[in-house]
Amino acid sequence: MTSFSQALSAAQALDRADSLVGRRALFSLPEGCLYLVGHSLGPPPASALERIAAAQKAWQRELVRSWNSAGWIDLAERAGARIAPLIGVDADEVIIADSVSVNLFKLAAAALPLARRKLIMVEEDEFPTDQYIAEEMARQLGSAFQRLEAGSAFGALKQGGILIRSAVNYRSSEVTDINAFEEEAEKHGTLIVWDLSHATGVMDLSLRASGARLAAGCTYKYLNGGPGAPAFVYVERNLASRLASPLPGWMGHDSPFSFTPDYTPRAGTARFASGTPPILSLAALDGALDAFEGVSPAALCAKARSLGDIVIAEADAAGLEVMSPRVQPQRGGHVSVRIKEGYPVVQALAANGIMADFRAPDTVRLGLSPLFLSHEDVARAMAQLHDILQSGSWDRPEFHARSKVT
Amino acid sequence: MTSFSQALSAAQALDRADSLVGRRALFSLPEGCLYLVGHSLGPPPASALERIAAAQKAWQRELVRSWNSAGWIDLAERAGARIAPLIGVDADEVIIADSVSVNLFKLAAAALPLARRKLIMVEEDEFPTDQYIAEEMARQLGSAFQRLEAGSAFGALKQGGILIRSAVNYRSSEVTDINAFEEEAEKHGTLIVWDLSHATGVMDLSLRASGARLAAGCTYKYLNGGPGAPAFVYVERNLASRLASPLPGWMGHDSPFSFTPDYTPRAGTARFASGTPPILSLAALDGALDAFEGVSPAALCAKARSLGDIVIAEADAAGLEVMSPRVQPQRGGHVSVRIKEGYPVVQALAANGIMADFRAPDTVRLGLSPLFLSHEDVARAMAQLHDILQSGSWDRPEFHARSKVT
Numbered sequence: 175m176t177s178f179s180q181a182l183s184a185a186q187a188l189d190r191a192d193s194l195v196g197r198r199a200l201f202s203l204p205e206g207c208l209y210l211v212g213h214s215l216g217p218p219p220a221s222a223l224e225r226i227a228a229a230q231k232a233w234q235r236e237l238v239r240s241w242n243s244a245g246w247i248d249l250a251e252r253a254g255a256r257i258a259p260l261i262g263v264d265a266d267e268v269i270i271a272d273s274v275s276v277n278l279f280k281l282a283a284a285a286l287p288l289a290r291r292k293l294i295m296v297e298e299d300e301f302p303t304d305q306y307i308a309e310e311m312a313r314q315l316g317s318a319f320q321r322l323e324a325g326s327a328f329g330a331l332k333q334g335g336i337l338i339r340s341a342v343n344y345r346s347s348e349v350t351d352i353n354a355f356e357e358e359a360e361k362h363g364t365l366i367v368w369d370l371s372h373a374t375g376v377m378d379l380s381l382r383a384s385g386a387r388l389a390a391g392c393t394y395k396y397l398n399g400g401p402g403a404p405a406f407v408y409v410e411r412n413l414a415s416r417l418a419s420p421l422p423g424w425m426g427h428d429s430p431f432s433f434t435p436d437y438t439p440r441a442g443t444a445r446f447a448s449g450t451p452p453i454l455s456l457a458a459l460d461g462a463l464d465a466f467e468g469v470s471p472a473a474l475c476a477k478a479r480s481l482g483d484i485v486i487a488e489a490d491a492a493g494l495e496v497m498s499p500r501v502q503p504q505r506g507g508h509v510s511v512r513i514k515e516g517y518p519v520v521q522a523l524a525a526n527g528i529m530a531d532f533r534a535p536d537t538v539r540l541g542l543s544p545l546f547l548s549h550e551d552v553a554r555a556m557a558q559l560h561d562i563l564q565s566g567s568w569d570r571p572e573f574h575a576r577s578k579v580t
Numbered sequence: 581m582t583s584f585s586q587a588l589s590a591a592q593a594l595d596r597a598d599s600l601v602g603r604r605a606l607f608s609l610p611e612g613c614l615y616l617v618g619h620s621l622g623p624p625p626a627s628a629l630e631r632i633a634a635a636q637k638a639w640q641r642e643l644v645r646s647w648n649s650a651g652w653i654d655l656a657e658r659a660g661a662r663i664a665p666l667i668g669v670d671a672d673e674v675i676i677a678d679s680v681s682v683n684l685f686k687l688a689a690a691a692l693p694l695a696r697r698k699l700i701m702v703e704e705d706e707f708p709t710d711q712y713i714a715e716e717m718a719r720q721l722g723s724a725f726q727r728l729e730a731g732s733a734f735g736a737l738k739q740g741g742i743l744i745r746s747a748v749n750y751r752s753s754e755v756t757d758i759n760a761f762e763e764e765a766e767k768h769g770t771l772i773v774w775d776l777s778h779a780t781g782v783m784d785l786s787l788r789a790s791g792a793r794l795a796a797g798c799t800y801k802y803l804n805g806g807p808g809a810p811a812f813v814y815v816e817r818n819l820a821s822r823l824a825s826p827l828p829g830w831m832g833h834d835s836p837f838s839f840t841p842d843y844t845p846r847a848g849t850a851r852f853a854s855g856t857p858p859i860l861s862l863a864a865l866d867g868a869l870d871a872f873e874g875v876s877p878a879a880l881c882a883k884a885r886s887l888g889d890i891v892i893a894e895a896d897a898a899g900l901e902v903m904s905p906r907v908q909p910q911r912g913g914h915v916s917v918r919i920k921e922g923y924p925v926v927q928a929l930a931a932n933g934i935m936a937d938f939r940a941p942d943t944v945r946l947g948l949s950p951l952f953l954s955h956e957d958v959a960r961a962m963a964q965l966h967d968i969l970q971s972g973s974w975d976r977p978e979f980h981a982r983s984k985v986t
Contacts (some may be wrong), residue, residue, distance in 0.1 A: 202640050215644040218636070226636055226860060230629060233807055234608050237935065238621040246807060273855025275829035276682055283720060298841050303830040303855070306843040314689060314826045315720060321841065394856070401639055401652060401859035420720045423681035424709040433939065435704050435727065437712040449679025449709070450800070453807035454632060455858035529643065533839065 177491065178557045185484060185549035194477055197545040200465045201398075208528045208555045212543030213372060213508040216398030218462070225461025226400075229454050250404075250425070250451045251444060253460040257397070257406050260471050261370060261389070262380035267411050270393070270456060271447045274371055274405045276421070277390035278307050280446055281367045281407065282336050283315060284417040285388055290363025292317045293335030299324040301344045304369055308338050328355060334363040341373035341389075342506030345537060347498040349377070349506055356385035371395060374406075375466065376507030376544060378475035387413045396474075396507060396543055397466070399459030404451055409443045423448035465545055477544035478507040481552045485509040485540050488556035492563060497537060508541045513563075518573035522562045525573070528555045583897065584963045591890060591955035600883055603951040606871045607804075614934045614961045618949030619778060619914040622804030624868065631867025632806075635860050656810075656831070656857045657850060659866040663803070663812050666877050667776060667795070668786035673817050676799070676862060677853045680777055680811045682827070683796035684713050686852055687773045687813065688742050689721060690823040691794055696769025698723045699741030705730040707750045710775055714744050734761060740769040747779035747795075748912030751943060753904040755783070755912050762791035777801060780812075781872065782913030782950060784881035793819045802880075802913060802949055803872070805865030810857055815849045829854035871951055883950035884913040887958045891915040891946050894962035898969060903943060914947045919969075924979035928968045931979070934961045 189195055200219045203209060209217055232244035241247045255265035271277065282294060296308040298321050305321065312319035322330050327337055327350075337359070342349055352368070359366050368389035373379060375396030381389060387410035393399035409417065418439065424430045425447035428438040439445035479502045486509060489496050495512040499505040513519050513536060520532040531539050542552065562568050595601055606625045609615060615623055638650035647653045661671035677683065688700060702714040704727050711727065718725035728736050733743055743765070748755055758774070765772050774795035779785060781802030787795060793816035799805035815823065824845065830836045831853035834844040845851035885908045892915060895902050901918040905911040919925050919942060926938040937945050948958065968974050 204641055204643075207643075209643060211644045215639075215647075217643055218640050223636060223640065226632065229807075230624070230632055233621075234624050234629065235610055237610075237613075237615060237623055238617045238937070239930075239935075240807065241621075272678065272682065273829060273857075275855035276678065276827055279827055302833075302839045302841060305841045306828040306830065306833070309843065310824065310826055310828050313824075316722065401635070401646065402856040402862070403860075404858055405855070418716065418719075420716055421682055421685055422712040422716050423679060424712065427708075427712070431940075433708045435708060435711045437715065449681035449811070450808040451679075452810055452858035452861035454809075454864055455861045456808070458860055524645075529645075531644070534837075 181488065181553045181557065182550065185553035188480060188549040192477060192548070193473055194469065194544055195548065197465060197469070198548065201546045203546065206527045208551050209546070210528065210530045210540045210542070210555060212398070213395050213539065213541030214531055215394055215401055216396060216543060217546065218400065219398055219465040221464035222398065222400060222458045222461035225457045226454060229457035246453050249453065249456050249460060250447060253456060253463060254406055256460070256463040256466070257374065260374055260379065260466060261408060262471070263382050263408055264411065267443050268406055268408045269443050269447055270404050270406050270451060270459065272405060274369065274390050274392050275303050275307050277405050277407045278304060278338055278367060278369060279311055280419050280421055281388045281390060281409065282308065282311060282338060283420040285365045285367065286315060286317060286336055289336050289365050290334030293320065293333060294318070294338070295320045295322055295327065295330055295333070295335055296338045297322045297324055297327050299343065299345065300338065301340055301369060301371070304338050304340070328358060331355065331358045331364045332362045337364060337366045338369065339366055340369040340371065341379065342377060344372050345510060345533060347506040347508050347510055349504050352381070352384040352386050360385065372506055372508070376474055376478045378472045381408060382410070393459050397459070398462040400455055400462065403455050403459040407443065407446045409446060411442050414443045414445065415441060419446050419448070421448045425450060474544045478542045479505060481542035481544065481547060481549060482509045484549060484552045485542070485556060488553070488560065492560045507543070508539050510537050510539045512536050513538045515568060519562060519568045521573035522568035523559060526558050528558055587894065587959045587963065588956065591959035594886060594955040598883060598954070599879055600875065600950055601954065603871060603875070604954065607952045609952065612933045614957050615952070616934065616936045616946045616948070616961060618804070619801050619945065619947030620937055621800055621807055622802060622949065623952065624806065625804055625871040627870035628804065628806060628864045628867035631863045632860060635863035652859050655859065655862055655866060656853060659862060659869060660812055662866070662869040662872070663780065666780055666785065666872060667814060668877070669788050669814055670817065673849050674812055674814045675849050675853055676810050676812050676857060676865065678811060680775065680796050680798050681709050681713050683811050683813045684710060684744055684773060684775060685717055686825050686827055687794045687796060687815065688714065688717060688744060689826040691771045691773065692721060692723060692742055695742050695771050696740030699726065699739060700724070700744070701726045701728055701733065701736055701739070701741055702744045703728045703730055703733050705749065705751065706744065707746055707775060707777070710744050710746070734764060737761065737764045737770045738768045743770060743772045744775065745772055746775040746777065747785065748783060750778050751916060751939060753912040753914050753916055755910050758787070758790040758792050766791065778912055778914070782880055782884045784878045787814060788816070799865050803865070804868040806861055806868065809861050809865040813849065813852045815852060817848050820849045820851065821847060825852050825854070827854045831856060880950045884948045885911060887948035887950065887953060887955060888915045890955060890958045891948070891962060894959070894966065898966045913949070914945050916943050916945045918942050919944045921974060925968060925974045927979035928974035929965060932964050934964055
């Protein structure tokens, strides 16, 4: 028995015990495609495509009446409520609005007056947009700003202020201990705005139990909401009612159609809605969330990590350096491996129907979406990667040619 | 010859001379529907529906590769460039991003340091969201704020500061003289952020020639971009390069895929992009703009006003009070009439296939989208309105029942 056939049988055994195995059928994926980029852009569940068609039909037939008849007017709330159980909070504590960038700004700016110090902090290896938003916000609001050394955020919590922090690092996949961070932050008058972009739909998040009160996250990665689908906001209910959104658009108004000049914010988290949401994109997201109905975040997380263990075992066998934590509780939904020639290797994988992504200078990220990937898929992908590296078949001119987006 | 048949022949004569008459065929409107709500939510051009289908197919088949292969990565710029001729600026001076609310914030906050005084002004009859954004922004940025009396903005320009101002008032349809305002503002160190929501696609805007340098606008009204379609931003090129967006998301970065911690904004207006745009909604908008190819804003404006003249003549004949300016150059793309029982009247119109909108307490707005409405359509709609008022057929219980959104 070859090492590949051993790995394959082991993977198939895991698949037989997988409670999520039936979910694969909900997705519309191209024949023969092994898609390991669900951490960047999730594929469409068929239900998302159906909901786009329905929204389009409503626009065409019912026109402006669709705000009522197709339920567009509260779709941002209803879709938010469906994300709530995936992050461990109540249904009315999540709303869909804007982008992650804009939401991080709204939350950090709103919470700043409650922090012990007027200081905004972010680690230097945090997702770049989060850093851009944090630094410029501090300048605009007359706040101090600190770009912290990688790994120093926990120690910096004692300063008081606002920390913007990913629950899962976009590059390394390292998980932050939300509980421990919140406990420390609480002691020192620091508030943490969580970026859940690489965590939602794949980690076992219990924000309320962990003491987290402010978060934003992306919906087009593991939630499969569609390209650029609008983001979500979570604010703990009691805190929300003490905060003013710095971008109080009419959708966050208590009575948006009264058209009064004064702003009366809605109760709770809903006040963090702003302008009119992009309904076609929002409808796709709401449809995509059908695929998560009845799935617990614990099951999603367990499966993603089980898939990640295969990646790590096979990377070890191939002599590749694993950049992500090897121990399950410290690792998110993707595994990054270091491959010097990562760019052409990823192209060579794609030529074999396996999609992964590359981040310069040498990181290959393998996204382990638990709803549509099987253990067998991942074992096959890693075997292919091994072959490509062994044979040197990645070293062809067509695999080196750069496209605009990597 | 009855007065209606006279009005009808006159309208038909105008239609025979209408250069835009062929555009109606580009739209997908329900059979028998006279749609006078294009100032709120435009109907779909067939090209918008086709582009949604194409974006959906790209998501499904090409997945994350579509950022390149389907051109998603620069779609916000390409669609912006197509709006530019409709507002009289250069192609690279417009970008699609976020909502009008968020864009007004970005522009006003970015321009505030250049104003002679740290003051944000807005009139009390301005679109409510604009007022909410202006007031809260002032609080956040430590700026003074003035809610000006209706009609006093021109006089207030001498104070220095930022004025947020609609080119066409959402309720009255009154047009602001952009030239005169900009000339006065320039003298006194005031900068004006224009809200073009009720003007784009229906007014003959020449922003550059008028000296306007900062504007945001809605794309789902006269531009027919689809429900909640993302908004646009215009910043005059030279000014743009002196401004920092307060929401510097990665899409406004000069090299978004280098993932550097420091923000290097793109040259010009493109720096006002922020997070990832909602691609499905953006694709619909880009498709919708096909309907404007080769159409001059002067032709759009002339036709909308010609349609408006019919509304006014027929409103006069019916003894209704016209709330919009009677003289063409002072009037935008819709005409508002005062009808005490406006709510049930609008419902009665709808029961006859004619859609209009009602704003409490007594305003009925008739949107005169020039691409898909004919003079005959408007004459027929006004005759029906006349009949409904004369006969009292609006006074039925079912027309009084309120829906959630009015």
